[in-house]
Amino acid sequence: MExxxxxxxxxxxxxxxxxxxxxxxxxxxRPRFLERTRKAVDGNTAAAIPxxxxxxxxxxxGFPITPAxxxxxxxxxxxxxxDARGKRVKLLESEHAVADYIAGxxxxxxxxxxxxxxxxxxxxxxxESIRSLGASGLGNVIVVDVCRATANYPLCIEGDPSDxxxxxxxxFIQVVCRGVQQIYDTxxxxxxxGMDPRVLTPTMPSYYGIKDSHRSGALVIEPDAEVNGFxxxxxxTAEGTSPLVEDFLAAEGAAHPTPxxxxxxxxxxxxxxxxxxxxxxxxxxxQRLSAAHRVIAxxxxxxxxxxxxxxxxxxxxxxxxQRPEIALxxxxxxxxTAIHLLGRIRDQLGVRAGVAVVRLLTPFPxxxxxxxxxxxxxxxxxxxAHHHGRGHLTLDVEEAIAGRTAPVEAFFCGLGGADVSxxxxxxxxxxxxxxxxxxxxxxxxxxxxxxxxxxxxxxx
Amino acid sequence: xLPVSYLARRLARGEVIDLRGDGKxxxxxxxxxxxxxxxxxxxxxxxxxxxxxxxxxxxGANVRAFLRVAxxxxxxxxxxxxxxxxxxxxxxxxxxxxxxxxxxxRAAIYVLNTRATPEEAAARHRLGGRVATVAGDDLGRExxxxxxGNVAVLAALVRSTELVEPVLARDxxxxxxxxxxxxxxLAAANLALFDAALERVTVRELPESSTTLHPRAHxxxxxxxxxxxxxxxxxxxxxxxxxxGRPGVVIExxxxxxxxxxxxxxxxxxxxxxxQFTADPRRxxxxxxxxxxxxxxxxxxCVTACPLDLxxxxxxxxxxxxxxxxx
Numbered sequence: 069m070e071x072x073x074x075x076x077x078x079x080x081x082x083x084x085x086x087x088x089x090x091x092x093x094x095x096x097x098r099p100r101f102l103e104r105t106r107k108a109v110d111g112n113t114a115a116a117i118p119x120x121x122x123x124x125x126x127x128x129x130g131f132p133i134t135p136a137x138x139x140x141x142x143x144x145x146x147x148x149x150x151d152a153r154g155k156r157v158k159l160l161e162s163e164h165a166v167a168d169y170i171a172g173x174x175x176x177x178x179x180x181x182x183x184x185x186x187x188x189x190x191x192x193x194x195x196e197s198i199r200s201l202g203a204s205g206l207g208n209v210i211v212v213d214v215c216r217a218t219a220n221y222p223l224c225i226e227g228d229p230s231d232x233x234x235x236x237x238x239x240f241i242q243v244v245c246r247g248v249q250q251i252y253d254t255x256x257x258x259x260x261x262g263m264d265p266r267v268l269t270p271t272m273p274s275y276y277g278i279k280d281s282h283r284s285g286a287l288v289i290e291p292d293a294e295v296n297g298f299x300x301x302x303x304x305t306a307e308g309t310s311p312l313v314e315d316f317l318a319a320e321g322a323a324h325p326t327p328x329x330x331x332x333x334x335x336x337x338x339x340x341x342x343x344x345x346x347x348x349x350x351x352x353x354x355q356r357l358s359a360a361h362r363v364i365a366x367x368x369x370x371x372x373x374x375x376x377x378x379x380x381x382x383x384x385x386x387x388x389x390q391r392p393e394i395a396l397x398x399x400x401x402x403x404x405t406a407i408h409l410l411g412r413i414r415d416q417l418g419v420r421a422g423v424a425v426v427r428l429l430t431p432f433p434x435x436x437x438x439x440x441x442x443x444x445x446x447x448x449x450x451x452x453a454h455h456h457g458r459g460h461l462t463l464d465v466e467e468a469i470a471g472r473t474a475p476v477e478a479f480f481c482g483l484g485g486a487d488v489s490x491x492x493x494x495x496x497x498x499x500x501x502x503x504x505x506x507x508x509x510x511x512x513x514x515x516x517x518x519x520x521x522x523x524x525x526x527x528x
Numbered sequence: 529x530l531p532v533s534y535l536a537r538r539l540a541r542g543e544v545i546d547l548r549g550d551g552k553x554x555x556x557x558x559x560x561x562x563x564x565x566x567x568x569x570x571x572x573x574x575x576x577x578x579x580x581x582x583x584x585x586x587x588g589a590n591v592r593a594f595l596r597v598a599x600x601x602x603x604x605x606x607x608x609x610x611x612x613x614x615x616x617x618x619x620x621x622x623x624x625x626x627x628x629x630x631x632x633x634r635a636a637i638y639v640l641n642t643r644a645t646p647e648e649a650a651a652r653h654r655l656g657g658r659v660a661t662v663a664g665d666d667l668g669r670e671x672x673x674x675x676x677g678n679v680a681v682l683a684a685l686v687r688s689t690e691l692v693e694p695v696l697a698r699d700x701x702x703x704x705x706x707x708x709x710x711x712x713x714l715a716a717a718n719l720a721l722f723d724a725a726l727e728r729v730t731v732r733e734l735p736e737s738s739t740t741l742h743p744r745a746h747x748x749x750x751x752x753x754x755x756x757x758x759x760x761x762x763x764x765x766x767x768x769x770x771x772x773g774r775p776g777v778v779i780e781x782x783x784x785x786x787x788x789x790x791x792x793x794x795x796x797x798x799x800x801x802x803x804q805f806t807a808d809p810r811r812x813x814x815x816x817x818x819x820x821x822x823x824x825x826x827x828x829x830c831v832t833a834c835p836l837d838l839x840x841x842x843x844x845x846x847x848x849x850x851x852x853x854x855x
Contacts, residue, residue: 106569106572107569108565108566108569108578108700109574145709195685216775222799246605278579278580279579279605282579282580283567283573283577283578283579283605284562284565284576284577284578284579285565285569285576285602286569286572286574286575286576286579287578306829311775400604402605403605404603404604404605405603405604405605405606407603408603408604409604487606487607488606489606489607489609490604490606517660517747518746518747519747519749520749522749522750
């Protein structure tokens with residue numbers, strides 16, 4: 069490291085330019101896909117392919133855990149077969165070592181994209197380093213979370229976002245995907261968002277275990293040249309952009325002492341500061357996370373222009389062009405069933421429904437959701453993970469529409485990856501329609517399975 | 529009687545086609561579904577989703593897989609409960625679940641790996657509609673030296689549904705074998721098996737009646753779950769209760785002389801609640817077996833708990849019917 073040029077660029081910190089010869093790395097990349105290709109792949113493979121395509125992803129690290137293992141297996145198999153020459157797959161002894169390793173690589177060279185995939189207690193095992201990474205400014209880190217019920221009993225290896233939700237405040241940009249195309253397209257966009265100088269925040273794309281990790285579908289894979297061109301162009305465009313924290317301070321009249329922002333790449337590896345400085349770091353972290361809203365919109369526009377598919381949207385809206393009377397707010401693969409049922413809900417229940425699928429979980433798209441729900445008479449929020457109260461998602465939705473009169477019905481279903489059947493969706497839509505007619509929620513929360521309300525709590 | 533290519537016509541009308549398969553873990557059901565899905569996905573106008581019902585199942589446990597295909601887009605992500613095509617990979621699985629559940633209200637296609645003729649299979653499973661059978665295990669023995677019927681079942685699926693050209697399915701199978709890094713000679717044997725199976729599939733159109741209806745079983749409640757589950761874990765003797773199924777062994781219960789004393793220690797210790805017993809008011813829980821084939825992960829809690837040694841662990845082999853069994 070002594071020969072490395074340690075260039076201090078406030079407030080980004082040291083970039084360690086020269087620690088890795090990026091030009092040589094780019095030149096050494098052997099494209100995996102030369103042209104647009106359609107293949108049937110599962111979700112884990114869809115999430116792995118970008119790491120084969122990015123010239124910046126020279127190294128990935130991992131430790132196998134169901135249902136994320138296939139991500140690592142696919143990359144390892146491609147490298148072993150010689151189809152991904154020059155890339156390294158590092159299998160480490162446990163998840164906490166993986167998190168340390170990617171932090172080190174990402175800090176050593178900000179121009180690399182460094183990633184891993186994990187799940188459930190694997191993510192928990194990474195917690196110490198993950199929470200440091202969240203504040204580190206290392207936007208070139210991607211931790212793919214293949215959602216699985218976590219830290220609970222009995223053991224369950226199926227999809228349930230309780231791991232993702234438990235790591236809500238680790239400082240990562242968290243994006244929920246459903247289906248192979250959404251997984252792949254999201255991965256392509258996230259480094260452009262995370263590495264943007266205004267954001268500099270690591271990202272955590274996620275998809276539900278088994279329901280999406282093991283679900284195969286047709287995937288359109290873009291050629292490596294376009295994939296890399298998109299990221300390189302995005303980073304070039306963003307270069308020199310003023311970090312929002314400075315805008316914020318200017319707007320505040322710079323009354324506060326200048327917060328330290330990011331010290332340098334070492335931040336991820338345990339720098340120690342005094343309490344006054346700590347607050348400055350946290351302010352900067354929060355500002356950078358908020359800046360993601362603006363940058364996501366820019367990156368999404370550029371993505372659509374280049375690839376012709378929709379870019380990352382904080383919320384997917386379905387049926388909202390029909391002025392829905394009720395809205396069902398949800399996330400993950402089961403949202404597809406609700407979208408599929410929109411016509412039947414209208415025909416059978418006599419109510420116009422809209423489905424709002426949350427994609428950007430952190431930072432939560434409060435403003436976008438509030439705008440979408442402006443005209444509805446009631447909202448049903450569907451939670452797929454255990455929560456002590458009305459559900460993680462319910463709390464965010466209630467904050468978004470605070471002050472409105474539309475009642476919010478809180479549902480739990482699909483816990484531990486349980487099937488969310490058509491009858492369950494119809495039951496939840498019916499209950500939400502009844503709340504709209506009544507003008508208030510019927511119960512504090514309800515657990516629904518196979519169309520039956522099998523648990524719940526009355527309002528006090 | 530179903531017209532030729534009637535599924536293709538339904539797809540053309542914008543309908544969604546649902547397929548559900550039942551088999552045993554380790555029997556190759558996922559290879560069939562992935563290959564069929566990949567073959568369908570060659571048609572850029574079709575959207576296909578394929579996914580397994582995956583759990584910590586051990587070899588020989590019942591497994592399920594689903595496939596959903598439509599023109600344009602597939603949005604519905606819920607499990608298939610009223611299949612248009614029901615597939616039975618393994619007759620032992622068919623003895624434990626109704627693989628045809630949810631069919632019968634409308635025309636359906638049934639694909640079975642069995643030596644039975646379509647008429648015999650229809651009589652056994654109360655099927656009406658298009659029934660396709662293939663002696664897949666026999667073909668597996670012939671070409672692979674093992675009773676693996678999955679590739680033959682793929683051929684039967686292709687023949688009976690007429691949704692994909694056989695050559696596309698063959699290519700997709702070759703791709704999937706390649707992904708699994710199957711040795712070239714074994715992959716070639718599988719492809720030869722596929723070609724042979726196409727010729728040996730028997731497809732019949734059989735009459736439907738009220739007896740061929742397979743209504744869905746509706747969920748009622750979870751009932752009283754054993755709150756002792758955590759206690760059982762804490763008192764685990766073998767410390768395997770929270771792990772995955774152990775390969776290579778199975779647990780058996782034998783009590784030909786009716787020695788079970790009703791102590792219910794095995795019932796309390798079993799982490800999966802699969803011990804079958806009859807409640808005797810005087811003697812207690814008289815055990816007569818367990819659902820070893822479906823849920824047991826061979827954690828040995830029952831073996832250790834039973835004071836009369838009525839449970840034992842034995843080496844497992846795959847029986848001709850695909851279920852795990854004793855050597």
